[in-house]
Amino acid sequence: MFDPTDLYRLSGDVPELTDPVLLYHLEGFVDAGGAGRLAVGHLLAELEHRVVATFDVDRLLDYRSRRPLMTFDTDRWVDCESPELVVYLTHDAAGTPFLVMHGPEPDREWELFVEAVGTLATRLNIGKLVTAHGIPMAAPHTRPLGLTGHGTRPGLTSGPGSPFGRIQVPGSAASLLELRLGSRGYDALGYAVHVPHYLAQAEYPRAAVTALEAVSRDTGLVFPMDGLRDAAEKTTAEIEEQIIASAELSTAIQGLEQQYDAFHGAERENLMAESTPMPTGEELAAQFERFLAERDEKDS
Template sequence: MSGLEWIEHPVLSDPVALIAFEGWGDAGESASTAVAGFLDHPSATKIATIDPDEHFDFQVRRPVVSLDSTGVRSIHWPRNEVWAVETPEQDMVVVLGEEPHYRWKSFVSGLVEAFEMLGVGRAITVGAFVGQVAHTLPVPLVGSATRPDELALHDLLPSGYTGPTGILGVLNQALSQEGIDVISVWAAVPHYLSNQEYPPATEALAVKASNLTGVPLDIGDLTAASRQFLSTVDAAIEENEELAEYIEQLEQEATSLRGDEGPELVEEIERFLRGR
């Protein structure tokens, strides 16, 4: 069983799905944070959840206890939620949560069935990987798609990756097999900044997700956070000559994603995924 529990069954008009999971494949928490921004829309409504008992090892991912101002304790379990977002431009189904430990097939099967019930015909999955890229350059975006011609149309570098995969890879395959068109977008996060949130990748993924789904998103706060983050990093690097030289080397090695270095960037994501 998938553990999918419905809260309500909305009637949506040709919705597109947008999906991200925390954990594996979410470097710098870039993908999950980008997708979470779409839930700020006033119409966002939680319509289903997935029971964590079916899919998590609670000794690995322990529930968290919180205490409110009155002294009442609450237990917070790992969450995977399905949301409906209705806008004048495009209806959307958002899936946001944590990559599960167990029963991936039933987990994915439950989501596919939910999408079919809601009338989803197109899905965008979002991830982030650690690469040898410089923070001073635009965030590189790599993609795969059910229809490969869409990659060039959306300025995404194609990847022919084979090897270990995460829940997004399994979900992409399952959706494609059910006739749902999928585009998967991955952002590269500089390896020397990957142990923290990376706002530039969040901003880049949010912008691309908005373009791909047709759902407008106010990115003002993301842009401001990205600029502040980069300014802070630049100030710190000025005091570290060795790191400054290394970043300059990355800049010199980098070329346009349309240039000869494109395949090397694809190899970065492949090494990252194989090593996880």
């Protein structure tokens, strides 16, 4: 039996903590709009933090499936952007300590990785594990973002239940952490933010705002949100600008709005009215990809 503690090394003094939250996001699984990545990246950019533990990515990653970028300068190699999977200690806006685990999702040794996180949870007295990511949904950006909460026991999340019923989906290391550690008595929960399918490949800060607001609501942590909310408002304004300039996009969004409102009961009396032709996700995505490309050209 391999020792799971061999998968990571502790950095400096191990902090004495009382039931801290571990907020984690592992890149590589579905994350529409960059909801989880932007949320965790925002916190690490806004809050002072220090490394508590570093995982051995040489054992966990398949470099041939996601090759690190290397820099070649004239006649020699000068740099390699080595991936890192790290646990940080930080404090929220009210001074409450919590932990953040961020980095690439392991390609291998998932069960041993879960065991390793479990030993860290014991060592650091972790009281709750929390994750968030985005999933693409056929919903317009002009309506409130939906949110599906899930947890290892009832009452951990205050959000609405899942609209999906019982389904099978491809697994993720984040989901396995919740499943395995939950079976051992840990409180583990997560959120899937419903991101408009035509924005799934873009960075959509509003999804990250929704994710962090849910985390704050169910953990009591207080996050600095002004910068992220400003980015969300700017992105929304740019999207609206593009829609106003395109009759085709405007019609497509109106069709999605009609479908959304009918589904949520806002227009049940008008279900027999003439409906707007519904766009496909691919059609909307293609139009917004053109918009995003134009925006990137202006920013460069």
